[in-house]
Amino acid sequence: MTAPTPLDATPLGGPVFILDRPAHGGNIGSALRAIHNMGFRHLRLVEPRQFPHEDVENYAASAGRFIDTIELFPDIASAVADLNFLVAMTRRLRGQRHHVVTPRQMGEALGPKLIQPEQRIGLLFGTERTGLETIDVERCHWICTIPTEGEVGSLNLAQSIMVVAYEMMMGSGKGRAVVHNPTTDDTLATADEMNRLYAHMQEVLFEIDFIQPDRYKQMMGKLKALFNRASLDHREVTILRGMLTEVTAHCNRKMAKLNRP
Amino acid sequence: MTAPTPLDATPLGGPVFILDRPAHGGNIGSALRAIHNMGFRHLRLVEPRQFPHEDVENYAASAGRFIDTIELFPDIASAVADLNFLVAMTRRLRGQRHHVVTPRQMGEALGPKLIQPEQRIGLLFGTERTGLETIDVERCHWICTIPTEGEVGSLNLAQSIMVVAYEMMMGSGKGRAVVHNPTTDDTLATADEMNRLYAHMQEVLFEIDFIQPDRYKQMMGKLKALFNRASLDHREVTILRGMLTEVTAHCNRKMAKLNRP
Structure with a gap:
């Protein structure tokens, strides 16, 4: 200085x-x-x-x-x-x-x-x-x-x-601030990654009986709008898919315990 | 309140x-x-x-x-x-x-x-x-x-x-400040008033030998630019003309005194 x-x-x-x-x-x-x-x-x-x-x-x-x-x-x-x-x-x-x-x-x-x-x-x-x-x-x-x-x-x-x-x-024109807009400045997840996330999500939500076969399109539409609005990056997709995987794995573990009395 | x-x-x-x-x-x-x-x-x-x-x-x-x-x-x-x-x-x-x-x-x-x-x-x-x-x-x-x-x-x-x-x-959009631009918000003196001011000014400046007959156009051009830039209103023209009048009147009074010893 x-x-x-x-x-x-x-x-x-x-x-x-x-x-x-x-x-x-x-x-x-x-x-x-x-x-x-x-x-x-x-x-x-x-x-x-x-x-x-x-x-x-x-x-x-x-x-x-x-x-x-x-x-x-x-x-x-x-x-x-x-x-x-x-x-x-x-x-x-x-x-x-x-x-x-x-x-x-x-x-x-x-x-x-x-x-x-x-x-x-x-x-x-x-x-x-x-x-x-x-x-x-x-x-x-x-x-x-x-x-x-x-x-x-x-x-x-x-x-x-x-x-x-x-x-x-x-x-x-000299003012400096780090301005950051996640929807435009970050590398967002690809459309393919997002599609695989939504497919995974739909599968799990069916499995836990959260959505019914006759109403799934409407519900998935709402969820897609929500997650698209959030502009996810690759890391965040990985976190969400990890959570979805654990929902199923957790249930499978519990079931396995019941079967081994 | x-x-x-x-x-x-x-x-x-x-x-x-x-x-x-x-x-x-x-x-x-x-x-x-x-x-x-x-x-x-x-x-x-x-x-x-x-x-x-x-x-x-x-x-x-x-x-x-x-x-x-x-x-x-x-x-x-x-x-x-x-x-x-x-x-x-x-x-x-x-x-x-x-x-x-x-x-x-x-x-x-x-x-x-x-x-x-x-x-x-x-x-x-x-x-x-x-x-x-x-x-x-x-x-x-x-x-x-x-x-x-x-x-x-x-x-x-x-x-x-x-x-x-x-x-x-x-x-x-609720911020309130009295913003005032004299060149656009006030009623400015008319072109006719300004012309009469410049004629008066030229007359007095000749009289006190400030400007010479062969150079008056250039000098008056500079003065006009200055006063036009200032965007005078009617009242300000009156003040300036009053000053010009007094330059002459003051001199005349002094002269009159000299003639009455």
Whole structure:
């Protein structure tokens, strides 16, 4: 694992997250963790109340090793001085003629640009209690508002940062998740294997009197639909056939015992 | 504001968020807040360490009034007994043949179904330190993994819940945000108003010797591009014309003073 590159030695490779006077160290640590989870690096604090603070470390978890990359500023003006595109995170629109976007729209619009070193995007988050002040919204090119649905409209600061960092990462096309669809990604059992399974199943179900000769087609149709829907692989067919074999073998063993009194 | 409807009196109107043995009351409060922010209601806890606890209240913020809707269970089996589609939130896949999805895919697939009262979807979150146990992943129909990009792979519990709740809301089509695009949503100034603004501007810029007669077309072209890009509305044109008027008037006033010594 390599140490993070100092900010002044590298072009900004992603947005700069700027927190105005955060009150809680836990929010700073959570923010740092969310930012690094999503592949970003730049966190700036304007006059934090608890920094340094043990809560920052506790909430940063394994991102704690990046705490010394956090930059401190005495006011928002100096925190944004070297950035050239600013977005205010707020849900109070104050009737201004700003372009207002959702995090998803912002990620889709700005995400692809994050790889251009000349793009210095700043995302400005207000205080936990009162949000951003009008004078700071006015510095910004866009306003971004996180959609909500519930009656409770005010989001937790660190959770807002997570949603925005997540959408910026998704928009950049860099988000990685192991996605797996067993019906298309695995080698499924062949039709021949499945037919032999169904024949075996039918034989055993007849034997244990579960299905009657006059109704077996309907029942087997239901079972085939069920197992086809489950998209079995070779190993799973082997397991099921082993079970079917044991149903018969078990019964035969019991019978054999009875015959040897 | 009406009190929340008790769970037993209403069909489940959204997914049930189930937290296995959460260690920190703050995570429970943050989870409750995130769930209600995104319009959902159902939080179940399996053997929480800190509950009730002042941190739950502190982190729940205004969602604190829903704390008494949280349901407690002695184990995961009883917490999921009445649900019929379970999703394990984990990034450890354990080589199982599960359908693995991202929160976005899950929101798109399950979101529209959230309005059907017979769909009882449970989202299962593991402990902060060790995540879900294999036996509990095996209970589930799907695995959901949040994409990450950074070196730091383990997400904060409450932030994971926020991303999932956010995507479930987005997938349900219920997310509301005031989105505003000044270039298309506002009534812009008419072409005639803009032409009169540019004529006024040109006149004043000539007068203050900012542009020369032989180069004015090029300069006016640049200024027109700039102001057209800004998509001015009627009010903004009035402000700019007022400024232009004052440039001239100010100079005239100064001149008048000089002539009256």
